[in-house]
Amino acid sequence: MLREIGDAQVVAIAEEHNVAEIPHFVTMLFARLHGDLGFNYLADEQDPYALRLISSLAKRVSEDSIRSIARRWPTALTFATDEEIDMLYSVARVSSARGNALWGVDQAFGASHYLARLRELSPSPAATAMIDSLAKVAGLADRQRYDSSWTHFMARTAREEDFARLHTLFSARPGSEADWLITALERSAHIYTAYVLAADHGRPTGWENTWSRERYMKERFTEEYRLAEKRGDSLPKVLAKAGHWHIHRGLYYQSLALTFGTFVSEVAQFNGKQSYVISTGITGPPGQWRQYSSPIAKSVPPTDWTLVDLRALRPFARGKRISDMTPELQQLIFSADAVLYFGGAHPGKESLKD
Numbered sequence: 001m002l003r004e005i006g007d008a009q010v011v012a013i014a015e016e017h018n019v020a021e022i023p024h025f026v027t028m029l030f031a032r033l034h035g036d037l038g039f040n041y042l043a044d045e046q047d048p049y050a051l052r053l054i055s056s057l058a059k060r061v062s063e064d065s066i067r068s069i070a071r072r073w074p075t076a077l078t079f080a081t082d083e084e085i086d087m088l089y090s091v092a093r094v095s096s097a098r099g100n101a102l103w104g105v106d107q108a109f110g111a112s113h114y115l116a117r118l119r120e121l122s123p124s125p126a127a128t129a130m131i132d133s134l135a136k137v138a139g140l141a142d143r144q145r146y147d148s149s150w151t152h153f154m155a156r157t158a159r160e161e162d163f164a165r166l167h168t169l170f171s172a173r174p175g176s177e178a179d180w181l182i183t184a185l186e187r188s189a190h191i192y193t194a195y196v197l198a199a200d201h202g203r204p205t206g207w208e209n210t211w212s213r214e215r216y217m218k219e220r221f222t223e224e225y226r227l228a229e230k231r232g233d234s235l236p237k238v239l240a241k242a243g244h245w246h247i248h249r250g251l252y253y254q255s256l257a258l259t260f261g262t263f264v265s266e267v268a269q270f271n272g273k274q275s276y277v278i279s280t281g282i283t284g285p286p287g288q289w290r291q292y293s294s295p296i297a298k299s300v301p302p303t304d305w306t307l308v309d310l311r312a313l314r315p316f317a318r319g320k321r322i323s324d325m326t327p328e329l330q331q332l333i334f335s336a337d338a339v340l341y342f343g344g345a346h347p348g349k350e351s352l353k354d
Contacts, residue, residue, distance in 0.1 A: 001029075001278075001307060001338075002032060002033075002036060002037075004276065004309070004337070004338070005033070005037070005274075005276045006274060006276075007037075007273060007274060008268060008273060008274040008275055008276045009235060009236075009237050009238070009267070009268040009271055009273035009274070009275065010237070010238050010239075010240060010264045010265060010267060010268040010273075010275040010276075011029075011033065011039070011238075011239050011240070011275070011276045011277075011278070012239075012240040012241070012242075012247045012261050012264055012265070012275065012276070012277045012278070013025075013026060013029075013239070013240065013241045013242075013247065013278050013280065014242070014243065014244040014246075014247035014248055014261070014277065014278065014279040014280060014336060015241055015242065015243060015244070015247075015280050016244070016280055016281065016282060016290060016345075017079055017243060018079060018081055018084075018347060018348045019280075019282065019290070019342065019345050019346070019347065019348060020081070020083050020345065020346045020347060020348045020349065021305075021342045021345045021346065022083075022241075022280060022342070022345075023081070023083035023084050023086065023087035023348070024083060024087075025305075025340070025342075026042070026087050026091075026239070026241055027086070027087045027090045027091065029239065030042060030090075030091050030094060030239050031090075031094055033237070033239055034094055034095065034096075037237065038237055039237040039238065039239055040095045040096060040097040040101060040228075040233065040236065040237060041095065041097060041100075041101060041102075041103055041224070041228065041236055041237070041238045041239070042088075042091045042095075042101065042102050042103065042238070042239050042240075042241065043103040043105050043221055043224070043238050043239070043240040043241070043264070044088070044102065044103065044104060044105065044106075044240075044241050044242070045078065045079070045105060045106045045217075045241065045242035045243060045246065046077060046078050046079065046088075046102075046104045046105075046106055046109075047076060047077060047078055047104050047106065047107075047108050047109050047110065047113075048103075048104035048105070048106070048108065048184055048220055049076075049104070049108065049113060049114055049117075049181065049184065050069065050073075050076040050077055050104060050113060051088070051100070051102040051103065051104035052100055052102070052104065053069060053076075053113070054066055054069070054088050054089065054092055054102055055092050055097075055099075055100040055101050055102045056100075058088075058089050058092030058093050058101075059092070059093055063085070063086065063089045066085060066088070066089045067085055067352075069113070070085065070352055071352060072113075073110060073112045073113040073116075073142060074110070074142045074143065074145040074146070074352065075109050075110025075111075075112065075141075075142050075145055075152075075153070075154070076109070076110055076112070076113045077109070078106055078109040080350065080352055081348030081349060081350055082348065082349040082350070082351050083348045083349065084348065088102055097228065097231075097233070098228075098231040098232060098233070099227055099228060099231045100224055100227065100228075103220065103221060103224035103238070104220065105217045105220040105221050105224075105240075105242070105260070106213075106216075106217060106220075106242075107154075107184075107187065107188035107191045107192070107213060107216055108154060108184050108185055108188040109154060110138070110142060110153065110154060111134065111135075111138045111153055111154055111158060111185055112135060112138045112139050112142050114181050114182075114184065114185055115131050115134055115135040115138060116135070117177075117181060118131055118166070118170075118178060118181055118182065119131045119132070119135070121170075121177065121178045121181075122170075123169075123170055123171070124169065126169055127166065127169040127170055130162075130165065130166055130169060131166070134158075134162060134166075137153065137157060138153045138157075138158070141153035141157065146350075146352070146353040152192075154188055154189065154192050155192040155195065155196055156196065158185070158189045158192070159189060159193070160186055160189040160190050160193060162189075163182055163185040163186040163189055164186060166182055166185075167179075167182045167183075167186065170182060187212075187216055188216075190212060191209060191212050191213045191216065192209075193205075194206070194208040194209035194212065195209040206254060206255075207254070207255045208255075209254075209255075210252055210254040210255035210257060211252075211255040211257045214246070214252055214255070214257040214258070214259060214260055215257070217242070217246065217260040217263075218260055218263045221238075221240075221260070221263070221264060221267075225238075225267070235271060235273075238264070240260075240261070240264055242260060242261075244279065244280075245259065246259055246260045246261060247259070247260065247261035247277060247279075247336075248261055248277065248279065248331070248332075248335035248336055249261050249262045249265055249277060249334075249335045249336070250262060250331070250334070250335045261277060261335075265277065276337050276338070277335070277336040277337050277338075278336065278337065278338050278339070278340055279310075279332060279335075279336040279338070279339040279340070280339065280340050280341070280342065281294070281297050281339060281340075281341045281342070282297075282341065282342050282343075282345045283297050283298075283300055283301075283302045283303075283306075283341045283342070283343045283344075284302050284303065284343055284344045284345070285302055285303075285344075288302070288344065288345075289345065289346070289347060290345070292341070294326075294328065294329055294332070295322075295324050295326075295329060296308055296329070296332075296339065296341075297341060300341050300343075301343060302343050302344070303343040303344050304343045305340065305341070305342055305343060306340070306341045306343065307338055307339075307340050308338060308339050308340075308341070309337075309338050310332065310333045310334075310336055310337055310338055310339060311337055311338075313333050314333055314334060317329075317330055317333045317334070
């Protein structure tokens with residue numbers, strides 16, 4: 001795999017979420033990319049502020065201290081399996097980046113950790129009162145994350161106009177920490193609201209949800225990339241990880257927005273470098289958890305980790321020389337460079353539920 005990656009500036013992994021083996025693989029791959037090729041950053045489909053907190057703390061605290069962030073604020077991390085947390089901690093410690101080793105490129109999954117910091121920065125009693133009001137509702141919802149009755153605060157309760165009012169109360173200088181925190185909450189609420197209006201009320205806002213989310217992921221990557229440049233890294237090398245639809249090159253099927261994976265690949269191309277996109281899947285014996293059923297998945301050993309070079313299949317796919325070609329298989333072949341199948345994969349462990 002390292003030979004195929006070559007001089008790539010960006011390596012991107014399209015993941016099946018909450019699979020135990022994938023964070024283990026990312027941890028191993030990042031260590032090799034860092035040691036052999038100078039990679040220093042992981043852009044992950046995670047909360048922006050939570051990953052900044054972990055980046056700043058990892059080299060001077062224990063891993064349990066990082067877990068305590070997720071225990072204190074249960075929605076700080078979008079994906080909070082034991083393996084994911086271990087991966088974030090390990091990558092941040094291995095990296096020699098001068099700034100943020102971890103780049104959260106998704107919208108805010110929770111609000112409580114943002115509101116806690118904003119309370120420390122509050123400029124007035126009116127701003128503090130509004131923060132406390134929002135934090136009370138958000139905190140109650142956070143504590144129910146792993147209950148069947150959970151109501152996701154950012155998706156179901158938070159309103160974009162509440163955070164806009166908070167922005168007004170702060171009168172925060174553009175580019176300040178308070179401005180960054182409140183803007184993240186505003187943008188995130190907009191993304192979630194568009195989804196809920198479409199899913200629950202039949203409003204024609206589904207397009208806006210996926211379009212604005214993909215755009216926000218690109219903007220978050222760009223912001224962290226520029227910060228790395230300002231801190232002296234003239235060509236930041238990045239390992240990215242997100243869900244399949246975000247990482248595969250091409251159009252996001254629900255909005256026809258160019259995907260985040262397309263964007264990061266073209267950043268590398270703009271810099272005269274390559275990108276390497278790795279899709280992932282699960283294989284195993286009959287009854288395997290989340291088993292994939294594509295023709296390629298069926299052809300690999302069911303209990304091994306198997307890397308398939310998709311680029312070698314492109315001439316045959318384009319020439320219509322694959323007899324059992326489906327639209328999904330064709331899209332995979334042309335949107336990723338390789339696919340890694342995890343034989344006998346397992347669900348990630350969620351100790352935070354206990």
